Amino acid sequence: MQTDFELDTTGMACPVPIVKTAKKMREMSTGQTLKIISDDDGFRADIVAWCESTGNEFLQLEETDGKLIGYVRKAV
Amino acid sequence: MHLGFLIMTAPYTFQNMDHAIGLMEAALDKGHTCEVFLYMDGVIASSAHIKPGQDRNLPNKLQVLMERGVRVTSCGVCCNYRGVKLSDFQDGIKQAGLAALGRMIIAADRVVTLGF
Numbered sequence: 408m409q410t411d412f413e414l415d416t417t418g419m420a421c422p423v424p425i426v427k428t429a430k431k432m433r434e435m436s437t438g439q440t441l442k443i444i445s446d447d448d449g450f451r452a453d454i455v456a457w458c459e460s461t462g463n464e465f466l467q468l469e470e471t472d473g474k475l476i477g478y479v480r481k482a483v
Numbered sequence: 484m485h486l487g488f489l490i491m492t493a494p495y496t497f498q499n500m501d502h503a504i505g506l507m508e509a510a511l512d513k514g515h516t517c518e519v520f521l522y523m524d525g526v527i528a529s530s531a532h533i534k535p536g537q538d539r540n541l542p543n544k545l546q547v548l549m550e551r552g553v554r555v556t557s558c559g560v561c562c563n564y565r566g567v568k569l570s571d572f573q574d575g576i577k578q579a580g581l582a583a584l585g586r587m588i589i590a591a592d593r594v595v596t597l598g599f
Contacts, residue, residue, distance in 0.1 A: 420560050420563075421558075421559055421560045421580030421581055421582075422580055422581040422582065425580065425581070425582045447559065447560075447580070448559045448569060448578055449558070449559030449560065449578055449579050449580030449583075450580070451578070451579075452556065452577055452578065452579030452580070452582075452583050453579050453580040453581070453582035453583055454582070456579060456582045456583040456585070456586035457582040457585070457586070459586050460582070460585055460586040460589045460590075
């Protein structure tokens with residue numbers, strides 16, 4: 408999936424991947440997309456929950472080589 | 484009304500899990516909805532390996548609540564610190580982190596915190 412930005416949070420535990428995602432999204436414009444890489448198991452549900460509570464759009468979650476890759480679109 | 488329960492103590496050591504289960508049973512009977520976030524030592528109740536013999540089986544009671552529509556989420560980092568693996572989880576319990584706790588707090592009309 409083509410994205411506008413990428414954020415690697417490998418090695419970071421909850422809540423840091425979500426905090427860094429939120430910080431990055433604040434720098435982005437509405438409609439832009441972000442790819443987030445994480446090896447924190449909680450990220451799987453957290454990224455969906457964070458999108459639900461902030462109104463941003465959750466696009467997809469993939470698992471590759473033990474890493475979770477989430478895609479989100481800035482909606483607000 | 485949608486109720487959120489934040490449980491931060493270990494089952495059997497404290498009665499918080501029992502209180503939460505009793506409150507949720509009563510709330511569901513009255514037509515309310517509930518969800519649970521297991522945090523700190525509360526994550527121990529995620530384990531399907533708890534075998535209390537003749538005593539009350541709290542993970543099984545959580546299972547019955549989940550079958551009634553209660554979402555149960557367990558903090559992933561808290562599990563890591565206590566050696567509770569995802570593969571140990573009672574069926575239906577999901578692992579997540581503080582974003583999921585934040586979502587529960589926003590979604591709930593009331594949050595009941597049962598801690599130390």
